[in-house]
Amino acid sequence: MASPALKTTHPGCAQSIVCDGNEAAAWAVALSRPDLVAVYPITPQSSLVEYVSQFIADGKIQAELMNVEGEHSVLSALHGAALAGGRTYTATCGPGLAFMFEPYWRTPGMRLPIVASLVTRDGITPQCVWGGQQDAMTMKETGWIQIYCETVQEVLDTTIMAYRIAEHHDVMLPVNICHDGNYLSYGVTQVDVPEQAAVDDYLGEKDVNWHVALDPLRPMAVDPLTGGAGGIGPSKFVAYRKSLCDGMQNALGVIEQAHQDWADIFGREFAPLVEEYRLDDADYALVTIGSMTGAAKDAVDSAREKGEKVGLIKIKTFRPFPIEAMTRALSKVRAVGVVDRSVHYGWNCGPLYQEVLSCLYRTGKTISARPFIGGLAGADLTEAHFAKAIQATATMWADETTIDSPIWLNEND
Amino acid sequence: MTAYNTITFDPSRCKSCNDCDACMTACSQIKSGTDDLLYSRIKIIAGMNGSLPELALCRQCGDPECTKSCPSTALTKNEQTGVIDWDKSLCIDCLLCTVGCTYGGITYNMTLNHVAKCDMCDGDPACVKACPSGALSYVTSAGIFNDQHDREDLFVPGLSACQGCNSEMIMRHSLRKVGPDTVLATPPGCIPGMGSVGFNGTTGTKVPVFHPLLTNTASMLAGLKKQYNRMGRNVTAMALAGDGGAGDVGFQSLSGAAERNDQILFIVVDNEGYMNTGMQASGSTSYGSWTTTTPVGSEMKGKRTNQKNLAMIMMNHNCEYVATASTAFVEDYYEKLDKALAASERGFAYLHIYSPCPTGWRFPSSQTIEVCRKGVETNFAPLWEYERGGELRFTHSIDDPLPVEAYLNLSGKYRHVSEEQLQHIQEQVNERVKTLKRFAGLN
Incomplete structure (x- = not known):
């Protein structure tokens, strides 16, 4: 059952409802008018596809619903529909995403503007069914755009924006809207649901297979063997790869514009790439990602009240990585503590920390840094955890050191 | 290329189980002037235990065994029509051809004291025309080609x-x-x-x-x-x-x-x-x-x-x-x-x-x-x-x-x-x- 409507509050808003992040994503799907939705359930995504299925059953979404036998086929069906000109949607996470991997890492190369929610879940093993970003972070080098949400409202709004971004002719790439399992998937709050007509205007006419199609009216071979030593040599393969990289870079500007236009129409502003919080006069800062950011901001506020000049940098768009925006933010401080909700095994840190290290080089300054890892397998990250991170970062700033070994925030919980 | 024309049989359409013998009657009449089915050069054999009927008829094979086993060159493959012609004047009635054929396509007729086989009625087979159910059809290689060629x-x-x-x-x-x-x-x-x-x-x-x-x-x-x-x-x-x-x-x-x-x-x-x-x-x-x-x-x-x-x-x-x-x-x-x-x-x-x-x-x-x-x-x-x-x-x-x-x-x-x-x-x-x-x- 969809949640009952409350009174409307904002321009371009049809109604306000109280719901969790999975239902908010389903409302976004309804408003985005997909042609085909393929589903396979997995915790903590399941209620999302249940909502979408019910919306289709009720006629609220006029889309084809495919109940298929696994995530591998979910994305494969979306490939077929997109190549025939359809707007498509699905959602998955964790082991489901792992099973989807083969068609998943092919999707960007075919430049199919598919939108898929990742209701992020930690990786097995140890066996777990709870939140964590290990699944999404494992996929970060496949060429999908990855955008991480902080709030339930942001889930709804960004999922709609995802179609604008994916289908932009300068981008034509698949988009993952990532929202944290447990904390956003099941966290209930009031959200505004935009008006259908306003969303229709915002998204415009879909045009998803102008560049590649399986259509007898425009016969072409899709994805013939390309590259290798024979024929015309490797240049064509290089051209395709390079254009994918160009599309990723183009996405940075398109994501910013999509957020700006959204704010203009619907009155809600979100930092599209990197959010700077109390940073301008800060000596040092935390770097965060996803739903943990709310508690981290509270911890920053508390520390500020005690006289600590601490700020916060939140990343929203992780792929493509907003190098300039992140470098600009990092340049304002002398030390950072980076909090990840997943692990980068190769560097014994979190993946976000490793990306931040790369940007530090771009600042041309010596800035101390330290990795923190927390919130694995659904563990709570509270204000107290961030207070500890702030303290450790402050100490490191004072000592002007960089310590690469991570602090595991839930180690003693 | 040698013409390859033949009569095909779809047993699922055949009505022989309903005592239909139209094809055999037509063959007997046109070749021997009699209704006696013994003279028919096409034979439909009823299926056993509910299985489908089978056809005994010369297939006008592309690589025929009968012509190879014939010691007197009475049987020859006609390059123009594709039909395997039998020349009565050369035949020595040894019956080796009946052993060589796996289709029962050439058989001994005791009354005539000779073998007999289908000659395709000069390209207009009477049996095909007589078949009321469409089980028999006359197929030419040129026809197959033309059908696909279009x-x-x-x-x-x-x-x-x-x-x-x-x-x-x-x-x-x-x-x-x-x-x-x-x-x-x-x-x-x-x-x-x-x-x-x-x-x-x-x-x-x-x-x-x-x-x-x-x-x-x-x-x-x-x-x-x-x-x-x-x-x-x-x-x-x-x-x-x-x-x-x-x-x-x-x-x-x-x-x-x-x-x-x-x-x-x-x-x-x-x-x-x-x-x-x-x-x-x-x-x-x-x-x-x-x-x-x-x-x-x-x-x-x-x-x-x-x-x-x-x-x-x-x-x-x-x-x-x-x-x-x-x-x-x-x-x-x-x-x-x-x-x-x-x-x-x-x-x-x-x-x-x-x-x-x-x-x-x-x-x-x-x-x-x-x-x-x-x-x-x-x-x-x-x-x-x-x-x-x-x-x-x-x-x-x-x-x-x-x-x-x-x-x-x-x-x-x-x-x-x-x-x-x-x-x-x-x-x-x-x-x-x-x-x-x-x-x-x-x-």
């Missing part, structure tokens, strides 16, 4: 399959029938490997063609078909897949699409392995086969497990239509392709074509069709069809099969097979036919 060949000339491979034939003939409003998926393997999807911006196919993953052909086509249905466009979603992609790693996707009854024409070209990548074994590889991953050595003598029979598995999905086919019996394939295409408008249609591989199976490239034929005639690869809700129907007789050696001896991949292995293979063949017969309601 259809567009949707593949470019000069594809690069191995010499002797029947895949190119399957692709050309299938697409000609299915037509241009088609999207073709060819998962990695021999079919795209021979240039049908193409290389570096060129393609061998005139309909939209795609490399799906080895694993997702059916689900990808399912999504595509749904989108075209939504747009109100009638586009055929067609797959030409190898046995490995369909039956091993892609089986989940195939099974899911069959369960959903997605409207797909799914054709498996079964060469019993991953031949494109160097002849590795697949689930469809038959017991005893040498492949590069089931080699022959001191400890191992080819594949140690039985083959997975994908066509039977698909029949158990209760698809709209499931059939096996062989390029040694192309007209049978055409009929099945027509049925499968029509069935794919309603739901999932599955065709399984045996595709012996000269390169990987180690037989001369001139022998592909012969290997296909022997596969059928030994019951190693029986021909049948199944329509949703109905019973399995054999489209080529499974009675009196040749021993399986007649098939195995043609391919080098069975060269090492021991007596025990041979016996095992024969038992497998017998068992499979027994199972199929149960689905056909025969026992």
